[in-house]
Amino acid sequence: MYAKSLGDDGAELRPLETWHAEEFLAHLDRGRDFITRYIPFGANATEVxxxxxxxxxxxxxxxxxxxxxxxxxLDGTLVGGVLFRIFDTANGVCEIGCWLEPAATGRGLVTRACRVLIDWAVDDRGMHRVEWHAASRNTASLKAAERLGFTREGVQRESSxxxxxxxxxxxxxxxxxxxxxxxVHSDH
Structure with missing residues (x-):
């Protein structure tokens, strides 16, 4: 499978597959409290x-x-990930998301990885709309969406x-x- 370099700092984007279960669990265990502050992602993964x-x-x-x-x-250690939680090709709409363990924050990993995935979704797969959903208290996630150029469209009050x-x-x-x-504007 692929391994896409995300820069000169040893960061790579790769598929996260079933054979990574032990590594995935170790990663979740290192960052479980941090990762699950606002979302249940990985909360039920307590053994391989x-x-x-x-x-x-x-x-x-x-x-x-x-x-x-x-x-x-990052330098060969799984430290987080990005995902398409929803990928609806019939309607041209997908939802991208992310998570990181604490040691990986502040490095721009999510921004760099999301750019790769959004480029692929828009350019190769013809997606018309990419969504980002985040708890209002999750300021790091909201700042990532803003850095990526997303527009805040609204708030679903007490929906989660x-x-x-x-x-x-x-x-x-x-x-x-x-x-x-x-x-196009950033290329000039």
């Missing part, structure tokens, strides 16, 4: 079999062309229940034409 189940679910989504999971490695707390979820999006125009 349950970690493998998450990876298998995304492998099945990839096989159905309706989602995918990609890992972020996590750890017994109702959270507002912000919806951000970028349209293909805006994504492509921003790239």
């Amino acid at each position: 079999d349950s970690a493998r189940e998450i990876l298998k679910r995304y492998a099945d989504l990839r096989g159905a062309d309706s989602g995918s999971l990609h890992g972020l490695w 229940l996590w750890r017994g707390v109702r959270q507002d979820v912000e919806i951000w999006a970028v349209l293909a034409r805006d994504w492509q125009a921003a790239r």
